[in-house]
Amino acid sequence: MRHGPLPLLLLLLAVPLQTWAQTEVQVWHGYRAAERAGLEKVVEAYNAAKASTGVKVTLRAIPSDAFTDKISTVVPRGLGPDVFIFPQDRLGGWVESGNMLEPLDFFLDDATRKRSIPTTMEAMTYHGSVYGLPLNFKVITLIYNKKLVAKPPRTTGELLATCKKLPARPEGSTCLVYPYTDFYYHAALMNAFGGRVFDPGPTPRLDAPENVKAMELLLRWVDKDRILPPEPSTVLTTSLFNAGQAAMVFSGPWFLGEISPAIDYGLAPLPTVDEAGGKPMRPWMTVEGAAVAAPSKHKEAAFDFVKYLTGPEGAKIMALVGRQNPAFEPIYQDPEIAKDATLAAFRTQAESAIPMPNVAEMTMVWSPMTSAMNAITRKASTPKAALQEAQKAVQKDVASLRRKK
Structure with a gap:
């Protein structure tokens, strides 16, 4: 008996559609521990919800210290993921280099644009276009030992008064500790004075008078008021706080995992600065976003996952499991979420935070400012002279960058 085309057609129709239209969206990340567990749970929930569509998300973890270099190398060549999670400080450079980040404006409706904390969306925007949906943010805040500090200081005046009231403790103890020669940490004080890295343009402005004033106050805290140790470091910050030899720390969520279980600690907003007219300390906000890779062949499916990850479903999992502060307002x-004191404390601090510059020129600031901060705190230069040197170095590098364009 001869078989015509009908049985073959019936056989094809009997095969589930997704086997013929399977779409794999590959997501790269640099997460570990709780953050990785949170992301894996989001992907599991998303894949379950999309099981009938033929879309499946797969994850690839890249070691965090190699992540940005790996992404920078493989994505422009079309060999990387469809989606990757990245910090905003890379945004400008990657946009300028080309074929890295897909602009998302075409995909965005008004509700999606407005659902995130405004400053987090600002961090994902470059020259008016959105290149990633904000996933989470990090800021530094005040962390204090409740045994030593009954009421966290609200102003720098109260900070000094609190430090003077501390009982006598072992040699080497301090009132406050943080890596103050690290420009990232110092920015909170600089921004309180109205200081800045760039004027519009962006034009480097490291030698602004407000920046000098912030440096002068920092030196006073070290030399005159003696509320800070003379040689700061991240290791010293952790060891002093865990030994009960530091009453307060300026740091972010990454520090919480380093605190000894023996320390009963609390979190509070950074103090306002009397010397800056009562303005709040304004730490830099660092934002991680989820981006669609420009060479991706599955842009619509990739964006659908990005929207899910950064929306209500993903945000709740990343908060409770991943221990992140979601950008989803x-x-x-x-x-x-509301009853979680840690998440609430960082959300409160975010109100006074400023998104760290995401322009390509920002990468040229770190080395000159590290040199300036070290020269100032070691008394090898005055704040004004050191910042002027940093300004010259950054101006030279920025001019070179623009000539290459």
């Missing part, structure tokens, strides 16, 4: 009204 409405999640802080969720009862489970």
Whole structure:
């Protein structure tokens, strides 16, 4: 008996559609521990919800110290993921280099644009276009030992008064400790004075008078008021706080995992600065976003996952499991999130935070400012002279960058 085309057609129709239209969206990240567990749970939930569509998300973890170099190398060649999670300080450079980040404006409706904390969306925007949806943010805040500090200081005046009231402790103890020669940490004080890295343009402005004033106050805290140790470091910050030899720390969520279980600690907003007219310390906000790779062949499916990850479903999992502060603003009204004191403290601090510059020129600032901070704190230069030297170095590098363009 001869078989015609009908049985073959019936056989094809009997095969589930997704086997013929399977779309794999590959996501790269540099997460470990709780953050990785949170992301894996989001992907599991997303894949379950999309099981009938033929879309499946797969994850690839890249060691965090190699992540940005790997992404920079493989994505422009079309050999990387469809989606990757990245910090905003790379945004400008990657946009300028080309074929890295897909602009998302075409995909965005008004509700999606407005659902994130405004400063986090600002961090994902470059020259008016959105290149990633904000996933989470990090800021430094005040962390204090409750045994030594009954009431966290609200102003720098109260900070000094609190330090003077501390009981006598072992030699080497200090009132406050943080890596103050690290420009990232110092920026909170600089921004309180109205200081800045760039004027519009962006034009480097490291030698602004406000920046000098912030440096002068820092030196006073070290030399005259003696509330800071003379030789700061991240290792010293952790060891002093865990030994009960430091009453307060300026740091972020990454520090919490380093605190000894023996320390009963609390979190509070950074103090306002009397010397800057009562303005708040304004730490830099660092934001991680989820981006669609420009060479991706599955842009619509990739964006759908990015929207899910950064929306209500993903935000709740990344908060409770991943221990991140989501950029998705409405999640802080969720009862489970609202009762989390740690997430609430960093959300409060975010109100006075400033997104760290995401322009390509920002990468040229770190080395000159590290040299300036060290020269100032070691008394090898005055604040004004050291910042002028940093300004010259950054101006030269920026001019060279623009000639190459």
